Amino acid sequence: GCCGWILVLISFLFIIPTFPLSIFMCVKIVKEYERAVIFRLGRIKDRKPKGPGLFFVLPCTDTFVKVDLRTVSFDIPPQEILTKDSVTVSVDGVVYFRIQCPISAVANVSNAHSSTRLLAQTTLRNVLGTKNLAELLSDREGISLSMQESLDEATDPWGIKVERVEIKDVKLPQQLQRAMAAEAEASREARAKIIAAEGEMKASRALKEASLVIAESPSALQLRYLQTLNTIAAEKNSTIVFPLPIDVLQNFMQRK
Template sequence: MQIIHDLHDGDNFFRSTYSFWSSFLKEYERAVIFRLGRITDRKPKGPGLFFVLPCTDNFVKVDLRTVSFDIPPQEILTKDSVTVAVDGVVYFRIHCPISSVANVSNAHSSTRLLAQTTLRNVLGTKNLAELLSDREGISISMQESLDEATDPWGIKVERVEIKDVKLPQQLQRAMAAEAEASREARAKIIAAEGEMKASRALKEASLVISESPSALQLRYLQSLNSIAAEKNSTIIFPLPIDMLSSFMQRK
């Protein structure tokens, strides 16, 4: 016969059982046995079959599997005074069942609350550019802070991920306008550099053509051919290159 009552309100994280005979533990479960209020053997029992003394013993069952939970969106003021909403997810497991039972009232809830405050503290030291571009570094920093704080509770924080960063609508429009202006500025610079290179190439070509009158005549005929091929209403009166050169010599 067993009398069971839950120590966690909702997810069966811990379960305390008063047993008159014996109990079984699964591969991922451990039991911390209290005998007259003291932990016996200073080590957990399980997995498999274990026995407890009637009336004097009770035990707390601990799940060693990795547990994940979402960090609710947190309103955070960044280092450069920008308000953003950030949420994330944390993965952790219990590596020391005795510490998770004896050193903290509710390891799951305590880790959840600590993750929220750690997220605020870490992101409060970052500016907006770092928050948007260095999520991996922020996740590692949060994991190290959480792991260090929860180690006395027998908790091992395996991974922390930043899920989403929500910016105010006005800030999104301002950033979009800034990005568009930056792209237009780069486009104008590229176009100006292209015109400069083209003008240099035309200058070099004009020097080459000026050394050979026949090359200038061929270029003139090529231009007439390209204009005539477009099927437009342009009327062209070709003039001999020699006539133009005579005018140029008079000047």
Template sequence: NRTERTGSLGCIGWFIVILSGIFTICLAPFTIWFCLKIVQEYERAVIFRLGRITDRKAKGPGIFFVLPCTDSFVKVDLRTVSFDIPPQEILTKDSVTVCVDGVVYFRVSDPIASVANVSNADFATRLLAQTTLRNVLGTKNLSELLSDREGIAHSMQTSLDQATDDWGIKVERVEIKDVKLPHQLQRAMAAEAEASREARAKVIAAEGEMNASRALKEASLVIAESPSGLQLRYLQTLSTIAAEKNSTIIFPLPMDIISHFMRK
């Protein structure tokens, strides 16, 4: 833990530190340039004194002081870093092999932990991202992988963030970039989608025919109840034909007139 890292230097350690301080003071005009260090606004410095971390908090930004003979320091960049997850061949829960890649955004939240708890926080985070991608996607079906990328990315981000917390790393965001399917599966899915579209089109056409039949049935019932309505329809048809300037005009005779002549 951090208390152990900042423990006592011991008698010999303090003797060396005091001797180094005296040496620095005596040669101040020359050693001052080796004692003053600068870190940028986005950086922090973790100082080691005789191999031990000197403080519970990293130094910076700005100027800080080190003893030239006993102190060393490591600069840690606090800016957000992104990296691509190389394409990974993954077997989904329903036994489909897919190739998936992604991108991860992370930053150092604890400079001391990122230096003391892991040899290379950046490299370790990259390797962990690859294994996490395979582990998370291995529990998903292909349909879930294609339709719920955002949920999968959030699950990966949570898992990575928890795993890298001891390294002083904060995983801010994970994105699934591309999901590549085998060519045979792509053709099968395309054929299935086309068949589904054709089936929907047939259903829509059948519904249209059914609605048209219902409308014709209702119209025939209305006409049967009102013979004069049929005569008006005849006249409207005659007007339409006459407006088109045809040479032949067909005039429909009312049915009651024809029946009258037939009785005679």
């Protein structure tokens, strides 16, 4: 109103007599990655941020707040979470976000960075509380995407864009780790026994087929004896056991 215009006029009247000394109080600079939100008599000027570069403020009536637009990352402290299947785990993560609307980040929330950190911890608990242990260990990418969507939706009125959320580590209790290791070992042993049994079954079938072939041709058994003898001799053993065919012994017994 009129009082505001009078104060602005007084500021101009103060600047003119003290020029050029007043130029150091009126001209401000923000960097390429920064923006300045100017308040004139408590109201945001022009409803848009200033910068980068030079901008002009009036002493006594104008104040400004610098806002950093670069991407900021922070670690979510380890959180003790009770999963859907009643398992207590410790989970931590990392969040990347940036301010995309400086006006909202200054006017709608008292501390955008601190509020985002606290909200990330709460969101981590809420999202992981709906997952069981198997999903938590196997579907980290889906959990990270769900957290990012929840955080982005909640921080949108604050002018914050959540770019990425990652689950860093999932720590299980020692007793649960030992139980899972024992379960995995038992599962591997069971699979090994099944594979060995299948191998024995295939071997027995192969031996049965071989016996049928040898029964049809008795000379094949003699050839197999000679082949075994050749294998033993190739190993340079001092003692050679020569298998004598049973048919020869039967002929001698019949002659007696």
